[in-house]
Amino acid sequence: MIEFRAVTKRFDDGTVAVNQLDLTVEAGIITVFVGPSGCGKTTSLRMINRMVEPTSGTILVDGQDVRAADPPRLRRGIGYVIQQAGLFPHRTVLDNVATVPLLSGWSRGRARHRAAELLELVGLPAELGRRYPAQLSGGQQQRVGVARALAADPPVLLMDEPFSAVDPVVREGLQDELLRLQDELDKTIVFVTHDIDEAVRIGEKVAVFREGGVLAQYAAPAELLARPADDFVAGFVGRDRGYRSLSFVDSGEVALDQVSTVAIGQPAGAPTAEWVLVLDEQRHPRGWLPPRSTVEGAVTEAGLTPGGSLYQAGTPLRGALDAALSSPSGLGVVVDERGGYAGVVTARQVLDLIERARPTATGAERGH
Numbered sequence: 001m002i003e004f005r006a007v008t009k010r011f012d013d014g015t016v017a018v019n020q021l022d023l024t025v026e027a028g029i030i031t032v033f034v035g036p037s038g039c040g041k042t043t044s045l046r047m048i049n050r051m052v053e054p055t056s057g058t059i060l061v062d063g064q065d066v067r068a069a070d071p072p073r074l075r076r077g078i079g080y081v082i083q084q085a086g087l088f089p090h091r092t093v094l095d096n097v098a099t100v101p102l103l104s105g106w107s108r109g110r111a112r113h114r115a116a117e118l119l120e121l122v123g124l125p126a127e128l129g130r131r132y133p134a135q136l137s138g139g140q141q142q143r144v145g146v147a148r149a150l151a152a153d154p155p156v157l158l159m160d161e162p163f164s165a166v167d168p169v170v171r172e173g174l175q176d177e178l179l180r181l182q183d184e185l186d187k188t189i190v191f192v193t194h195d196i197d198e199a200v201r202i203g204e205k206v207a208v209f210r211e212g213g214v215l216a217q218y219a220a221p222a223e224l225l226a227r228p229a230d231d232f233v234a235g236f237v238g239r240d241r242g243y244r245s246l247s248f249v250d251s252g253e254v255a256l257d258q259v260s261t262v263a264i265g266q267p268a269g270a271p272t273a274e275w276v277l278v279l280d281e282q283r284h285p286r287g288w289l290p291p292r293s294t295v296e297g298a299v300t301e302a303g304l305t306p307g308g309s310l311y312q313a314g315t316p317l318r319g320a321l322d323a324a325l326s327s328p329s330g331l332g333v334v335v336d337e338r339g340g341y342a343g344v345v346t347a348r349q350v351l352d353l354i355e356r357a358r359p360t361a362t363g364a365e366r367g368h
């Protein structure tokens with residue numbers, strides 16, 4: 001647990017970067033600091049490992065005032081990952097990762113063995129260990145940065161915009177990877193970003209900062225999207241927040257409807273007034289036959305109307321709504337864990353579910 005108690009940072013030129021910050025970062029989860037540029041996120045993060053000293057106030061890590069700790073020793077117990085990884089260019093990838101264990105007095109052999117394990121943990125092939133950082137892609141460099149920060153197995157990990165220098169697809173992969181790692185490791189992670197989508201995707205708790213280093217709201221992502229504390233937070237979380245908040249609404253039991261289906265290679269039968277869903281041998285959806293389609297002989301993949309996104313039962317409702325909206329028939333196709341056809345759902349059904357899930361007094365009056 002990391003506690004900020006009335007922490008203020010005023011730089012020598014008078015800039016107040018952080019203003020009376022009171023915040024408790026819970027142990028074992030990812031907490032994100034988010035906000036527009038210059039609102040004091042990085043300064044707050046760097047005060048945790050004493051790269052910046054507060055002007056006033058106290059920071060406690062697991063109940064210990066960080067001022068009582070020797071800074072190099074403190075930093076060895078707190079992993080730190082920065083934008084563009086900050087790797088040492090003249091050391092191999094393996095030696096980059098082994099740096100902190102070596103500094104902590106491990107033998108070279110043991111430190112390298114640990115480094116190799118960590119490369120595997122972050123999903124990098126062992127042979128990359130012999131390369132130099134410049135010989136890796138941006139995404140790979142970030143993974144090395146994460147591996148290096150984890151090397152001494154610190155309970156706390158500080159990550160300052162670690163994924164902002166890579167393209168959106170790689171970034172999403174790295175976010176997934178971090179969530180997977182965190183599932184295994186249960187570290188206390190403080191993650192700084194200016195990207196609200198990244199914040200609500202990876203944070204279990206999100207602290208929104210505003211200009212002048214003031215904490216505007218501190219809440220779980222679903223709460224932030226559903227109930228922004230003020231206009232600043234509402235503006236910052238953005239216009240699609242209602243839709244995006246569906247990412248956090250579990251579908252529970254969606255009542256599925258069924259449609260007519262036909263398997264590839266089978267005759268389509270007589271034309272009907274309904275959309276017909278075409279499945280392959282494993283019952284994976286392949287596309288649609290529009291109403292009144294006439295197919296000579298067996299159905300093939302060639303003439304099908306492409307389907308929309310697929311919704312896996314039990315995952316958040318955003319996917320169900322998207323499946324319905326993107327489907328040419330207006331029927332969102334629901335699949336099971338193996339991707340096999342399970343049923344269909346309409347946007348109307350999804351919206352009804354959302355309404356029912358809404359925890360309001362009105363809901364109670366309606367007898368839900």
Ligand SMILES: Nc1ncnc2c1ncn2[C@@H]1O[C@H](COP(=O)(O)OP(=O)(O)OP(=O)(O)O)[C@@H](O)[C@H]1O
Binds near residue numbers: 015016035041042
């Ligand atoms: N060494 C310094 N001296 C003077 N002012 C500083 C110093 N470091 C940061 N600041 C100022 O403190 C404020 C907060 O900076 P900080 O880097 O913490 O913001 P941030 O929210 O992390 O921004 P960004 O998203 O742009 O990195 C800014 O106005 C910045 O210019």
